[in-house]
Amino acid sequence: MTVEVRRGADRATTTTPGIETRHAFSFGTHHEPGNTHHGLLLAHNEDRIAPGAGYDTHTHRDTEIVTWVVAGSLAHADSAGHAGVLHPGVVGRMSAGRGVEHSERHAETDHDAPELHLVQCWLVPDEPGAAPDHEQRDLSAALASGGLVVAASGLARDAGGPGVGLGVASAALHVARPSAGRSLTLHGAPYLHVHLARGTATLDVGAERHPLGPGDAARLRDAGRPTLTATTDAEVLVWEMHEGLGEETSDRDQHDEQGAIMTTEQTVTPDPTRAEEHEGGDKSSLISEDERRRLGEERDRIRSEFLYSRENRPRSTGQGIHHTALICADVRTTVEWYQNLAGFPVTVLFENRDLAGSTHFFFDVGNGNHLAFFDLPGVDPSPYQEVLGGLHHLAISVSEEHWHQIKARLDERGADYMVESGTSIYTADPDGTRVEFIHDPLGRMYGHDTM
Numbered sequence: 086m087t088v089e090v091r092r093g094a095d096r097a098t099t100t101t102p103g104i105e106t107r108h109a110f111s112f113g114t115h116h117e118p119g120n121t122h123h124g125l126l127l128a129h130n131e132d133r134i135a136p137g138a139g140y141d142t143h144t145h146r147d148t149e150i151v152t153w154v155v156a157g158s159l160a161h162a163d164s165a166g167h168a169g170v171l172h173p174g175v176v177g178r179m180s181a182g183r184g185v186e187h188s189e190r191h192a193e194t195d196h197d198a199p200e201l202h203l204v205q206c207w208l209v210p211d212e213p214g215a216a217p218d219h220e221q222r223d224l225s226a227a228l229a230s231g232g233l234v235v236a237a238s239g240l241a242r243d244a245g246g247p248g249v250g251l252g253v254a255s256a257a258l259h260v261a262r263p264s265a266g267r268s269l270t271l272h273g274a275p276y277l278h279v280h281l282a283r284g285t286a287t288l289d290v291g292a293e294r295h296p297l298g299p300g301d302a303a304r305l306r307d308a309g310r311p312t313l314t315a316t317t318d319a320e321v322l323v324w325e326m327h328e329g330l331g332e333e334t335s336d337r338d339q340h341d342e343q344g345a346i347m348t349t350e351q352t353v354t355p356d357p358t359r360a361e362e363h364e365g366g367d368k369s370s371l372i373s374e375d376e377r378r379r380l381g382e383e384r385d386r387i388r389s390e391f392l393y394s395r396e397n398r399p400r401s402t403g404q405g406i407h408h409t410a411l412i413c414a415d416v417r418t419t420v421e422w423y424q425n426l427a428g429f430p431v432t433v434l435f436e437n438r439d440l441a442g443s444t445h446f447f448f449d450v451g452n453g454n455h456l457a458f459f460d461l462p463g464v465d466p467s468p469y470q471e472v473l474g475g476l477h478h479l480a481i482s483v484s485e486e487h488w489h490q491i492k493a494r495l496d497e498r499g500a501d502y503m504v505e506s507g508t509s510i511y512t513a514d515p516d517g518t519r520v521e522f523i524h525d526p527l528g529r530m531y532g533h534d535t536m
Contacts, residue, residue: 086308088290093131093300103138103191107131109280109302121382123304124276124326125256127389128207131282131300134159136198139190144397145181147213148389149252150205151237152177152189153260153322155282157201163187164397167219171203174225176236176260178249180210184394185217204282204322209330209385210252211239220249224260231267233259233323240327255328263315270310276326277305284319288312330385331378408447408455411476411518416444416460418515423448426494427522428487429456450481452527468517478511478519488524 096107097115109129111117121127127148134157152159154171161177162168164186171177179187191201227234227247235248238257251257261269263286271277279288280302288295288303290311295303297313305311313321372380393399413419416434423429429448432455437443442462447455456479483491492510495502502512510522 086291087304087306088288088293088295088308089304090288090295090297091302091304093298093302096131096300103135104140105133107300118379121379121386122330123278124324124329125208125253126206126278126324126326127209127330127382127386128205129278129280129302130205131280132201132203132205134191134201134203136191136196136200137194140188141190142186142188144184144186144393145179146184146389146392146394147210148181149208149210150179150181151208151249151251151258152179152203152205153236153258153282155202155204155320157199157203158192159201159203160190160192161187161219163217163219165217165219167217169219169221171221174228175221175223176249176258177221178219178237178251180215180218180252181389182210182215182217183213184392184397186397202282204280206258206324207389208251208253208256209389211254212252215252222247222249224248228260228262231261231263233261233269233271236260236322240325255326257325259323259325260321261323262318262320263313265315265317265319268312268314269321270312271323272325273310274325274327275307276324276329277303277308277311278324278326279303279305279311279313280322282320282322284315284317286313286315286317286319286321289314329378331374331381406454408457409479410445410457410459411479411516412466413458413460413516414466415515416446416458419458420446422515423456426498427481427491427520428483429481451483456481476518478521480509480521480523482527483522483524485524488522491522 091109093107096109097117099106099108099113099115107130108115110123110127111121112128112130152171153176154173156173158170158172160170161179163179169177170192179185191198224234224236224247235243235246236258237249237251238246239251239253239255240257241254243257248258259272263269271279279297281297281299283299285299286297288297288311290305290308297303420431424431429450432447432449434444434446437445437459440461443459445457445459447457450456488510492502492504495510495512500512502510504510508523508525512520512522514520
């Protein structure tokens with residue numbers, strides 16, 4: 086069992102004209118590697134927005150965004166045609182899905198209007214690429230009892246409840262407005278996140294008692310069913326999460342028929358040290374599982390912030406790669422390998438304009454693309470190695486028939502190589518540069534659309 090209390094005053098703050106945001110986790114320009122998430126929560130931001138201010142149109146993708154207004158009113162509009170106003174007691178959930186543009190602004194422009202105070206939470210959906218969606222529900226009547234109310238949930242047990250749906254089968258948000266002296270027994274879950282939006286309270290976890298003030302939050306792990314007692318009239322948001330980011334189903338007991346658990350991906354390119362078929366099995370790893378999870382979470386953040394749907398993606402300013410130029414030790418050996426083994430005809434050889442005696446030469450690798458090399462007479466280049474800014478490997482698409490021909494030629498020469506997933510051959514050219522021959526078509530990679 087672990088309990089970590091984070092004070093609101095200690096949270097990182099981002100200030101822009103008319104907006105002050107306090108971050109629970111690493112977010113945007115605030116980079117905190119050891120504080121990237123809790124359970125399934127990627128972001129838990131508390132905003133205070135002046136009248137007329139807000140967030141202009143921006144894009145999200147594959148993110149579940151839940152918004153709770155503590156005071157004031159928030160106007161939402163998106164490119165999928167959804168629009169609405171959230172005010173205290175109304176929960177909103179936007180599923181960005183395959184990509185959506187939206188804006189969020191204080192609904193009042195009168196400078197005498199009260200400040201907008203809201204809490205916004207981000208999670209990664211179980212299924213990427215869904216249609217964008219928006220839903221809001223008024224929970225005011227249910228909140229009047231002072232008890233916990235389901236505000237947003239993907240748990241099967243909460244289907245048909247008062248809150249909005251959530252594209253995360255292992256998480257639920259509960260909200261309560263207990264009066265002074267009221268005690269609430271929280272749901273038991275492997276991960277709990279308790280945020281006090283207003284008022285004061287105490288959180289009892291076993292024999293431990295933790296006082297909470299406005300903006301304070303507690304992160305709990307395997308803490309049973311804690312009790313929160315309001316010491317003044319209060320408002321509390323409690324996330325109940327039955328999995329953590331990157332955890333496989335086998336990492337924890339299955340919970341109440343709640344569906345699929347999100348996992349993260351990581352592919353580490355194997356070194357082509359020997360000829361062997363490598364199908365399935367554990368992925369190569371040079372890092373701990375905790376570090377792998379952290380990297381997966383950062384990948385999710387980058388995906389949410391920068392990856393647009395095809396229809397919303399900005400048009401590229403490039404016309405294509407003119408050529409990729411590598412250094413070789415010997416021109417003849419390189420030409421023989423790429424033309425006779427790989428099947429890429431050399432198209433031109435001429436003196437390098439930058440170095441007397443150096444030969445610059447090009448191979449046709451198909452579809453109007455060229456791979457170029459040059460040697461460096463008088464220079465003794467070091468052997469191939471992985472360095473920042475350097476080449477990791479060169480991947481060239483070939484037909485499946487040609488792929489098998491290359492494999493046969495490598496066998497004839499007794500060359501070292503590795504076959505990955507039945508579609509890629511990893512080997513090394515005469516200078517040690519790693520080369521991948523892949524029979525996935527251009528624009529596809531192991532079942533993923535890369536265009």
